[in-house]
Amino acid sequence: MPKLWKPGDAYIWISGLALMLTLAMIGGLLFLIATKGLGSMWPVDIGRYKLTDGSVYLGQFQGRELVRGAEGIRSESDFRVKLKIGNRDLYGLDFKWVDEADIASLDYPNNAVILERREWGNYHGYLKEIRKNGEIVSGADPEAFSVLKSVIHDANKIHDEILKIEKGEIGDINYGIEKQRLKLRGLSMRGENNSAKEAEFRLKIEEYEALYKVSEAKLEKLYTELNRNEVVMSSAAGEEKVMPLGKIVMAFRPNYMGFVEKAGFYVERFWGFISDDPREANTEGGIFPAIFGTILMVFIMSIVVMPFGVIAALYLREYAKQGLMVRIVRICVNNLAGVPSIVFGVFGVGFFLYGVGGIIDSVFFKEALPSPTFGTGGILWASLTLALLTLPVVIVATEEGLASVPRNIREGSLALGATKFETTWKVVIPSALPAILTGLILAIARATGEVAPLMITGVVKLAPDLPIDGHFPFLHLERKFMHLGFHIYDLGFQSPNSEAAKPMVFMTAFLLILIVVILNITAIIIRNRLRKKYATSAV
Secondary structure, three states, X not given: OXXXXXXXXXXXXXXXXHHHHHHHXXXXXXXXXXXXXXXXXOOOOEEEEEEOOOOEEEEEEEEEEEOOOOOOOOOHHHEEEEEEOOOHHHHOOOEEEEEHHHEEEEEOOOOEEEEEEOOOOEEEEEEEEEEEOOEEEEOOOOOHHHHHHXXXXXXXXXXXXXXXXXXXXXXXHHHHHHHHHHHHHHHHHHOOOOHHHHHHHHHHHHHHHHHHHHHHHHHHHHHHHHOOOEEEEEOOOXXXXXXXXXXXXXXXXXXXXXXXXXXXXXXXXXXXXXXXXXXXOOOEEXXXXXXHHHHHHHHHHHHHHHHHHXXXXXXXHHHOOOOHHHHHHHHHHHHHOOOOHHHHHHHHHHHHHHHHHHHHHHHHOHHHOOOOOOOOOOHHHHHHHHHHHHHHHHHHHHHHHHHHOOHHHHHHHHHOOOOHHHHHHHHHHHHHHHHHHHHHHXXXXXXXXXXXXXXXXXXXXXXXXXXXXXXXXXXOOOOOEOOHHHHHHHHHHHOOOXXXXXXXXXXXXXXXXXXXXXXXXXXXXXXXXXXXXXXHHOO
């Protein structure tokens, strides 16, 4: 009779259970991040809370908890609710805890309005009147809210035009003035007495300054038009607040909205979160610069680490004479994989920023000194530092792939007259490509989430200028950048309003995980296709 329990089965079951538990924990963590992040953008209904002390608040329910110190749950009076009351400029805070025993009444008025502002967070209140082009539209008018949304839409167009001029026209003018100023300084530093060139540079500066005055006049006109219209709101307690419509991003009435309208609003907010720039100390707005910086940094790191890692592995496996020195090098490479990331960051600062960057500045950017160009943190040095950090992973994975290529394939290629280089390039490397891509996948996964070395090699809290623009050489690798990992750290631990930043923390973490997953899935698909291709050709 066969045995139902064979030796070693216990270890198989323990391993399987451990794997299931690990996957469940990972799934639970991802579910928590997704629900906390994605759920924060849904327009929650706003309630009017009347308290026993006579105060009234318009707030969105954010959570409920047992009051600490309560001895046993006797009644609902042992609980308190967390409300997002907005109106930070009136109350001094965005959230308020209210004991359920202190709530005298609760209702959900359809005319309650939430204004998302560019400063001071959200405003919760009632629409009283709109002052549009000197005309007053009463909040009691059934069409008043539609008028408000229309005027806010027009104001947002003007605000976009202002940003376009500030970042586009004025940015180009400032770039041109700085370029001519550096040319003048270069003439002075070289001791050249060329009055014709000097006059040419000064004339161009004057032309740029004239263009600047024209753009400045445009901005002044747009700002006047932006702040011309106003909205008058009243809080739940009846306090009036007059706000220029140029400082409002959007207005909505969650209690009045149906499910379909809420879903459309949710999609609009999610797109704004992905495509807009941050505001309010990064606690509001979007995170597009951080997404762009993260992807560009990973792309540059991959371009650098792949060839160096593969070449190093090829030399160690295919060309180096196996002996004590090669064994020592392999031990060092394996040990480098365990070095703390901040150590690589310190090395990057010393070698890349102060060493290589300082030399580049002294040779090619003398006119800009003592202000550094490459001798300070930038996306190039951060990418190279992460390339060093992930290089051991690529080397080890590539070596394993090269070692797995059958010896008879190499010998067959050599027997047919191919050289050592041709065999390596056309036979060995293609066969080892799946392993090489595995190393790249691991490198991307680690580099995307690293924060410590980036904090001292180029990442910043806010970088409104992207590393790519219309000025030659178009890709500016010396510029500082934003990163999703650092953005999470900044929101969670450095934000002046940590409570309001919590939804942004979860959303940013969710997007970071999503980007890592997409990059890894792309690499895995390519690896599997290559594996099938070369497995078929070898049969």
